Structure formats: C-alpha cells, structure tokens
Amino acid sequence: MVIDCKAISQAKRDAIKRKAAELDITPTLAVILAVDDPASRVYVRNKRRACEEVGFGFEMYSDINAVGELVTQQDVHGVLVQLPLPSDIDTNKVIAQIPPEKDVDALTATNLGRLVLGAYDFAPCTPSGIMTILDNVCGSVSGANCVVIGRSNIVGKPMSIMLTQKNATVTLCHSHTEDLAGITSRADILISAVGKAGFVTANMVKQDTIVIDVGINRNREGKLVGDVCFDDVVRKADAITPVPGGVGIMTVTSLLENTLKAAELAVGKR
C-alpha cells in the first residue's frame, strides 16, 4: 500500500481551519529565509500556501536580524528560521532567540528538553507528521521494532524520542552503524532520513514492513526522489510513503498545527 499522506494531511488541515476560524485572532507565522537557495525557496513557498489554505497570516523576511523583533510582536504567533543558514551564521544562537511559545519548529533547547521530558506543546514538525502517519496506518506503535536511519536534531533524534514515548523499541542508526542492513531488515517500521537517493534497497527491508521515507533528493535525471528505492521496496513493504507527496506534506501540516497551538497559547486557550 502506498500511504495516502495527502488524504491524512487534508483531514488535519480541515480541522485546523475550523479551529482557527473559532479564534478571535488570525494565527500568524513569520518565516525568515536568510539564504537564497532554490530548495529553501520551494519549502517556504509551500509553507506560505499551506498558511493561506487554512486562513493563517504569513510573513516572510530575508534579514536574519528580523528574528529579534519578530519574537516581540504580539500579532506574530510562530517564528520559524528556514534552515540551513549560511555557514557564517551560528544557527544555535539564532534559534536561541526564539521564545519557546513561538518556536513552532520546536528546535529551541527548551522545547527539545520538554520533548525529552514528555511534557510539551510543540514537537519538531517532521517527526510529528510521521507520528500522525503511523497513527493512521497502524494505530499503535507499542512494542514495534522501529529503526530510524539518520540522527539529525530535526528528524532522527526527536523521532527516536517520540517513538520511545509511544512504547516502540527504537534503534537509531547513523554513518558509523555497523551491519546497517542486518539491523534494518529486522524493522517492523523503518524510517529513513539520510538524504541519499537509492540508499534503502529491497534487501534491507523485511517483508511487510512499514517504510517511511523522509529523504528529499534529486536523482540523476533531476527527478525528486526519497532515500528508498521505491519501485523495489513497494513490492515488499506492507505500507510505504511516496516522495513527493509523503512526509513533506505532513511536515507542513504539523507546522500549521504548531502555529495554531502558538496562537491558542497567546490568547490563553491552552
């Protein structure tokens, strides 16, 4: 089964739109796009369109110094710095300026700490979107053997924490992992966030696994593909997310959810 992430996302967005319409304020997201990179421009455009779809306000800035002012503006509920930043800018320092209640990407030390403690309003958008997919596909992950490839702060690490909190048994793999195929081929749920086209081949996947492909890559023909050799793995997997039209959509939908929560927090509705 190819997982219909568009349908899962649409149901969520419809609910977000209804809840936003019940507020006396317009939930508003500000995005700082400080690097002129084609991929980042596309991601920001998708965020703008999604905000428009659910009736949110959207503001865009190109100056990284805007962060300091945006965090004080009452009519801006969520502040997101589009990553990666240019190498001469200290990403951690910039993120640290965002107060936790406006940190809709959930990347501040406070929000990541709260995530580890299990008491949080905001979770990072990609793992959050993946949890929604898994909720829809398998209901519970309790007791499942989950393997995550990639240990970035935005995907792999928080993903492993969120799965653990839902009682999955998690193995977090990275470039130093030995016998990767041996580990992945025991996974009930395999999540790949590596960033290499064709990285997960059919021999790395056991029969009837759920495969979540986070990767966004261009193949030699310039086509957008994930990390997984989709045409081979789809025959073996019980369920698999497509690229495009998979985790990426859910990531943006989670961002909308977090922005709605930020607006609700601002008016004391949470």
Ligand code: NDP
């Ligand atoms: P990073 O690029 O920061 O890190 C990649 C990870 O893959 C690292 O942990 C690295 O290990 C690991 N890795 C690299 N090579 C191997 C290998 N041979 N074996 C095992 N592990 C390996 O990851 P991101 O999470 O930022 O991005 C990953 C991919 O997901 C990218 O394609 C990105 O575009 C995409 N992405 C998609 C999103 C979406 O919404 N769909 C959102 C965010 C990202 P090590 O730590 O040891 O270097």
